[in-house]
Amino acid sequence: MSSAQPESIHIETLDETPDETLGTTNPNNEAEAFAKAIDKIVKANYGSSKSKPKLREPDPFNGSDSRKLRTFILQCKLNFQDHPDQFQDDTTKANYILSF
Numbered sequence: 001m002s003s004a005q006p007e008s009i010h011i012e013t014l015d016e017t018p019d020e021t022l023g024t025t026n027p028n029n030e031a032e033a034f035a036k037a038i039d040k041i042v043k044a045n046y047g048s049s050k051s052k053p054k055l056r057e058p059d060p061f062n063g064s065d066s067r068k069l070r071t072f073i074l075q076c077k078l079n080f081q082d083h084p085d086q087f088q089d090d091t092t093k094a095n096y097i098l099s100f
Helices: 027-046 066-082 090-098
Strands: none
Touching: 027 066, 066 090
16 A cells, blocks of 8 residues: 655745844745745645635634734735635735635
């Protein structure tokens, strides 16, 4: 019995842009790099098949905990990248985000 292993892929890291005011890396760049890495993995695993993974709705964000905002935005970005046919313009993206 053989078990199929997913192909190993190389994920290029993006250069970190220093935040000049704090002397640290910009979390938005890190989140963007993470979203792109996830997108590459999804495309590598599902690129050859016709079916796409089901669109997972992001966890609702009501503003009560500002620490959850980054996760909410990342989840939305992942959906936008994985389903470009559903989010073709900024208006569609904004309406999607506002619905949560």
